[in-house]
Amino acid sequence: MSSNVILTSNIAQLQLISQYVSTTVGFVILFFGVVGNLLNILTLIKLGNHKHNTSSLYILVKSFFDLIVLFVGLFAVILNHGLSINSMSTNVVWCKARIPLIYINGFSSFTCLCLHSIDTFLATSNSAYWRRKSNVRTARILIIGFLFLWIGHELPYFFIQDTFNLRCVSTNGAYTQYSTYFIAFGLFAIIPVSIVSIFGYLSYRHVHSQLLEDTHRPLSRLTKQMTSMALFQIINIVGFSIPNGIIQAYFLASANLNKDPHRQAQEQFVQLFFNVLLCGLYADSFYCYCIASKRYRKQVLDALKKFLKRNSWSDFGPCITFLLQFTYNGQQRCLSSHFSYDFDECGMCLYQILEPFLNNIFICILNDLNRPNIVHGPSNNVSLDDFILLLVGSDIDEAEDVKRAFS
Secondary structure (H helix, E strand, O other), X not given: OHHHHHHHHHHHHHHHHHHHHHHHHHHHHHHHHHHHHHHXXXXXXXXXXXXXXXXXXXXXXXXXXHHHHHHHHHHHHHHHHHOOOOOOOOOHHHHHHHHHHHHHHHHHHHHHHHHHHXXXXXXXXXXXXXXXXXXXXXXXXXXXXXXXXXXXXXXXXXXXXXXXXXXXEEOOHHHHHHHHHHHHHHHHHHHHHHHHHHHHHHHHHHHHHHHHHOOOXXXXXXXXXXXXXXXXXXXXXXXXXXXXXXXXXXXXHOOXXXXXXXXHXXXXXXXXXXXXXXXXXXXXXXXXXXXXXXXXXXXXXXXXXXXXXXXXXXXXXXXXXXXXXXXXXXXXXXXXXXXXXXXXXXXXXXXXXXHHHHHOHHXXXXXOOOOOEEEOOOOOEEEHHHHHHHHHOOOHHHHHHHHHHHO
């Protein structure tokens, strides 16, 4: 009798620990994940590199998928296991839709991660043939194609999932086995880890060989940045997916064993913990990128500054665009390259130093930007280089693009 009481008490303690872990660890991952992915989206949209760089496009799209996984997957776990709010679990529509939504967006996120690793391998190749394979048009087709593939893969789940005894369970044993063996162990562990590790290693070899050979085709700063970010993701995916794969392998090996209630409670706690921990893979990409790239850290800070200051200076945007259109050789032309640089996007209207510039706006209109100097007023002369520096900050690559727009 006393042993049963102790066993029941131990099981109850494990359930309380599970509740605590789901709430605390889950909220921490959810908070930092949402903030990190939003900063990724804000920075990449502000930079606009996703329009012409495939790696930036993969990272941007992956951030959207990661946000959905965190809200649909982790937030529901916190409500159900952490706060004991299970009303959503007993809803038939939510029961049928939740797992497919998690899997579709989770697989799509892993796909973008793998494609990013493959694209880095192509972009760093010495062969022009393989470098041409890395292009935005192909990347968009791959993203959309894989998205429809995962949607089709998860369609059966809508018909074989139902509620039973206040729980959401599968009504098809064969699909349950497929989900346990192939999805959890293959698609979420072995396949992505293998692809990212192999192509990450090959990309590292490309970069290392170019440094040793002192090649005449130096990598651009953007390619170097994306390569370092992709390589750092290897540590990320190995750190989260390998432990989860080991746990899944244990559950597969011990699936047919007879287990007492205490062991079942222990395994449920371990499974819940690693399910919550696996969500860290969708939450920490931003922080990995910041650690991997000093340039990306600066770009994040610049994007935040522009975003926070934008409202206070937004009224000057039309005036500056008007000024811009009438100052290049007397033609109505916007300062823009194929990267869509203009005063408003570059953030020129966000700096307080523009106040004297705007006070003398009509004087500036009368001056041709093709001259060596731009006249702000009777006593203020600013060189064209300083003017461009005002537009784009200290980013050398962007400054060169703006200069080419004047040529």
